[in-house]
Amino acid sequence: MSRTLGPVLGVAAIEAVDVSRTYQLDGVSVPALRGVTLTVEAGDYVALIGPSGSGKSTLMHLLGGLDRPTGGRLVIGGREVSGLSAPELARLRNETIGFVFQAFHLLPRTTAVDNVALPLVYRGVGARQRRERAAAMLGRVGLGHRLDHRPNQLSGGEQQRVAIARALVTDPTVLLADEPTGNLDSTTGAAVLELLERLNAESGVALVMVTHDGEVAARARRRITMRDGVVVADTATGPGGVGS
Amino acid sequence: MRLAEAWRVAADALRANRMRSLLTMLGVIIGVASVVLLVAIGTGTKQTVEQQVEGLGSNLLLVVPGRLDVGSAPAVSPLTLQDVEAVGRVVGDPARVAVTVASGATVRAGNRQDFTTVQGVLETTPTVFARELARGRYLTRSDVDTGRRVAVLGDSVARVLFPDREAVGQQINVAGVRFRVIGVFTPLGQSLGVDRDDEVHIPVTAAQRLYGTQRVDAIAVKAPDRDRIDDLGQRIVAELNGRHPGTEFSAVTQEQILGVLGDILGILTGVLAAIAGISLLVGGVGVSNIMLVSVRERTREIGLRKAVGARPRDIGVQFLLEAVLLTSIGGLTGMALGVGGALLVAAVSPIPAAVTWWSLALAFGVSAAVGIVFGVVPAQRAGRLDPVVALRAE
Incomplete structure (x- = not known):
């Protein structure tokens, strides 16, 4: 598995410089991130680890453009996040980021193919083309035979595959996965992980994964460890990793 | 997101919660149906009354003591037959002047009887009132x-007194006095539940003797010239004022009567519509309530949609369309029920009901507007949700 298959090598997909995020809770400032500097390169495979409360989730939300930093500079897909309006940020997410959540977050009563096509709806893609692209993407995650199944007719592993297909149907540059195997048994989890790694290798989408699981983290080419809102370690672990 | 797509999403959401959507619509359905039905009844009543007044004959001038106005009490008439002759001189043609002195009385024929209105009139009545x-x-x-x-x-x-024989030539007994039947009117039919054929005409002189009075209740004049009808009215009033100092008289035309009745019935229709409008408003509050519940329930869905690229506006439009769809479907159903109800009322009851296009357009417009007005707050709330918070919602 080599990242030389990635299309735009060495170009930063996300760049964070001294990024901080402070929440206001009942008038009290609670710092969740206190100056994080890191770069996610195109095609990267990063595991983001650390104890709960260390700021992993906050960082994920910032990297995915779901939230804006209260300090520092955050550039996603070449665009400075703090200068973007809510609609512009939505468009940036649509075009450059794919999300995979621990709880899948599929729309109930909606078929697999329609779930996968959802991001294309907000891109203004026509119905027929949406279905074609979503069906093709479901094929790539091994669910070509389950297009019209609803989430409650799919196993946990299958649901997460649908979610992965949804994250990738827009051809994003970064795939953010928050505990993607957290709700799955070990066998299914391993299969989902392999799928993510294969897609990372094949399409060159950068994979950033929050995980508690040491084994999972060990497979990433790069490991970022967080504690108390700061990055305490950023190490290359696998072949071709992008160490700090 | 394309608008067609947003409509589809809204329709899907309503279909997913069929029972709830139906119950929410019910408020709007009842509101719109009652607006349509009540306005139809108000309009129908107004039309019927107008037709009736116009049916009295053309160029008619009614002379009554007191004022003809909304809310004024009828006065006891000081008019006598001498006044009627004076009015005839003002008009220039006594054949154009009719009078009435009316009272309820029991009329008997053999063992059959009927309580009816007995009117003392002049021989001019058929000419003046057609x-x-x-x-x-x-x-x-x-x-x-x-x-x-x-x-x-x-x-x-x-029909009541002589169900199986010819009335003309028979004897009847009015308040204890015998009269001979010399004619029967052609039927006028019913209006507003009142039987317009329930009356007996006798000579005014006989009526005055019967009731022990010299008075005449009202004078009606068929004006020879439509253009100078107001002038004629003023001259008649002046003459009567001279003969009865201290009493006020009014001469009103059909247009004025129509105007007064139209005002009364217009207010009635307005009040009915307002009452119905309140139920529509309550229906709208129900829509707002359900939309807020829906936004809360689907917070995670909103978060997910935002994560994959929905702008605040996309989410807002989605929920707004849902509310508008809810009230529009409810509005159309309510319109159908209202029209059906109006037709039913007109068919089986004496209450007239006329469905007008403007009331349908208004009801539908208002229900769609209710959707927008009461959908805006929930839609804005949905659109402004922080995606991070929304995704974390249970």
């Missing part, structure tokens, strides 16, 4: 002059 006889003849000048005890029956009175 009434026609089915059989027999009307009163003559000599009947009036001599106070002859003859009577012309309305169609229903004739």
Whole structure:
């Protein structure tokens, strides 16, 4: 598995410089991130680890453009996040980021193919083309035979595959996965992980994964460890990793 | 997101919660149906009354003591037959002047009886009010002059008293006095639940003797010239004021009566519509409530949609369309029920009901507007949700 298959090598997909995020809770400032500097390169495979409360989730939300930093500079897909309006940020997410959540977050009563096509709806893609692209993407995650199944007719592993297909149907540059195997048994989890790694290798989408699981983290080419809102370690672990 | 797509999403969401959508719509359905039905009844009543007043005959001038106005009490008439002659001189043609002195009375024939309105009139009535006889003849000048005890029956009175034989030529008993039937009117039919054929005409002189009075309740004049009808009215009022100092008289035309009745019925229709409008408002509050619940329930869905690229506006439009769809479907259903109800009321009850296009357009417009007005707050709330918070929601 080599990242030389990635299309735009060495170009930063996300760049964070001294990024901080402070929440206001009942008038009290609670710092969740206190100056994080890191770069996610195109095609990267990063595991983001650390104890709960260390700021992993906050960082994920910032990297995915779901939230804006209260300090520092955050550039996603070449665009400075703090200068973007809510609609512009939505468009940036649509075009450059794919999300995979621990709880899948599929729309109930909606078929697999329609779930996968959802991001294309907000891109203004026509119905027929949406279905074609979503069906093709479901094929790539091994669910070509389950297009019209609803989430409650799919196993946990299958649901997460649908979610992965949804994250990738827009051809994003970064795939953010928050505990993607957290709700799955070990066998299914391993299969989902392999799928993510294969897609990372094949399409060159950068994979950033929050995980508690040491084994999972060990497979990433790069490991970022967080504690108390700061990055305490950023190490290359696998072949071709992008160490700090 | 394309608008067609947003409509589809909204329709799907309503379909997913069929029972709840239906119950929410019910408020709007009832509101719109009652607006349509009540406005139809108000309009129908107004039309019927207008037709009736116009049906009295053209160029009509009614002279009554007191004021003809909304809310004024009828005055006891000081008018006498001498006044009627004076009015005839002002008009220049006594044949254009009719009078009435009316009272309720029990009319008997053999063992059959009927409580009806007995009107003392002049022989001029058919000319002034455009009434026609089915059989027999009307009163003559000599009947009036001599106070002859003859009577012309309305169609229903004739049917009640003489169900199986010809009324003309028979004897009837009015308040203990015998009269001979000389004619029967052609039927006028019913209006507003009132039987317009339930009346008996007798000479005014006979009526005054019967009731022990010299008074005349009202004078009606068929003006010879439409253009100078107001001028004629003023001259008649001036003459009567001279003869009865201290009493006020009014001469009103059909247009004025229509105006006054139109005002009253317009207010009635407005009040009915307002009452119905309140139920529509309550329905709208129900829509707002359900939309807020829906936004809360689907917080995670909103978060997910935002994560994959939905702008605040996309989410807002989605929920707004859902509310508008809810009230529009409810509005259309309510319109259908309202029209059906109006047709039913008109068919089986004496209450007239006329469905007008403007009331349908208004009801539908208002229900769609209710969707927008009451959908805006929930939609804005949905659109402004922080995606991070929304995704974390249970």
